[in-house]
Amino acid sequence: MTSTETPAGAGLAARNPAPVRRHKYSRAERKLRRTGWLMITPALLHLALWTAIPVVATFALGFTNYNVFSPPQWVGLQNYVEIVQDPVFRKATWNTIVYTFWTVPVSMAIALVIAVALNQGLRFQKWYRTAFFLPQVTATVAIAMVWLWIFNPQQGLLNAFLGLFGIPGQAWLADPDWALWSVILVGAWQGIGIKMLIYIAALQNIDGSLYEAASVDGASTVRKFFAITVPMLKPATFFVLVISIINAFQVFDQIYVLTNGGPANATTMMTYEVYRSAFEEFRMGMASAQSVVLFIFLLFMTLVGRRATREDH
């Protein structure tokens, strides 16, 4: 995993094999090791308290009933049984999958096309890049607030725009048939930037001579795209896929602002159910169990993603 480094000062020791020097060297190395630990300890303590312990605690709390005010009670698998039977959580799981299924591949495909277009040395490409990345750097809550206004059935921009073409407007977020699609639109729109950036970085690493060789052989632009660009981008694609799935599964802010999970649970997500259980119903055990389910889904998706894009060795 890490690089293979020789011990610090090994060259020195090799050049001076005398016992006195060696003694000095090993003291220096002990000191170095101590410094290493010293430098990493603050970070380790922080990660232990705010990441490692919470993760273990989440798994443990998942087997309990706990409302914060009285001590946790061990209930075994009861929470998980309830999760499986709960139609709302099942709906939330399905919504999360649908949301991920549409936002991730759609914005990945768009991001790839844009990245290739922005890799042609066009004029103004810096401006284009800024525009595409803008939604990514701004807060999801603020973005969602703007979209809430855009989706407004009477005064919103979207219905006014559709009206120009004679297309009847919708009550986007209030309509159970449209609400999830509206949320997906916002997610896909916001997610393009980061994927595009990673693709641009990866494209710049592709050896230009590959394209030249293909041109000499008379390959068309489209052919070159599928025969060179796409395969060469496989590692980047895996990276983008994994972080996008992880992000999409954790969609929360725009749900909170846009729909509160409604109408009639049409847009509730796994994360939103975790939030509801923990901080509206104070069922910490149930919330933990739900977040364990979310975690297992993520782990599974990551492994599938790794398999799908693994490089052939």
Added chain:
Amino acid sequence: MALLNPRTSTSPSATRTVRTTNQSSVRRRNKLILHLLLIIGSVTMVIPFVWMLFTSVKSPAELAQFPPTFFPQEWHWSNYAEALDAAPFDKYFRNSLIIATGHTLITLVIGSMAGYALARIRFRGREIIFLSMVAMLMIPTYTKIVPQFLIVKFMPLFGGNDITGQGGSGWLDSWWALLIPGGLSAMSIFLFRQFYLTLPKELEEAARLDGLGEFRIFAQIYTPLMKPAVATVALLTFQESWNNFLWPLLVTTSDDLRVIQVGLAVFQQVEATAWQYLMAGTTLATVPMVLLFVMAQKYFIQGFTNSGIK
């Protein structure tokens, strides 16, 4: 570059010249199509921001019109002053700024030290620590959030809690809860490690021979060499902190500690119809990030390119 630029070497033969002209006109057409595509895309990305800005200066009467106007008929910049009267967005803004700056400083100091140690110092347990850090990268926020909340609530000896963490509210509704738990992420340490790995070994060997302490090698030799990387991590941390919503929502209740994202959400729930004020607040929440990105774009993108995504 290469994709749409077939070799166009000038050639003495007449037929070749004709083909080259043909190709260059095709190329021009392709470029035009690309520009068109990119313009449509860019406009789609930017329009919501323009709409936000325009809405924030419209009068209530104009906002009530049907069909809605796109360009404001009159620019009521006073909306911003009125929005500040309706909700203390300036205070929210200040709180967000303090927290984002605090998170960035903590990350830069603690995260860079840890990243350096992981990349350049061999010590026992390093591999295990690195692997567990990679595992932590995979942990979603929601698999930690409930216990994190409980740790904050039961923090011993704070907020009226006794030594066992009972009896009070701990760090809830305090700066501690806003500043400490989010101050460091496994991701930033990972990025720092990747950056420090890219620097040449000879430097540290020479420095160690000169008898320089490891701390000085870290602080005075290596870190100044990777200013763009430091800028990248700082930028990412600042942005994530400024945009964070769930955690401040959970751990704060008083208006004095509200960050701007939470302030916006609360304002929207209370005054659902005052769109001009809401959009003024949203503009305030958006502008710092947009400015920061536009100004520091070079570092941002350079850093992404160098962060070992290969």
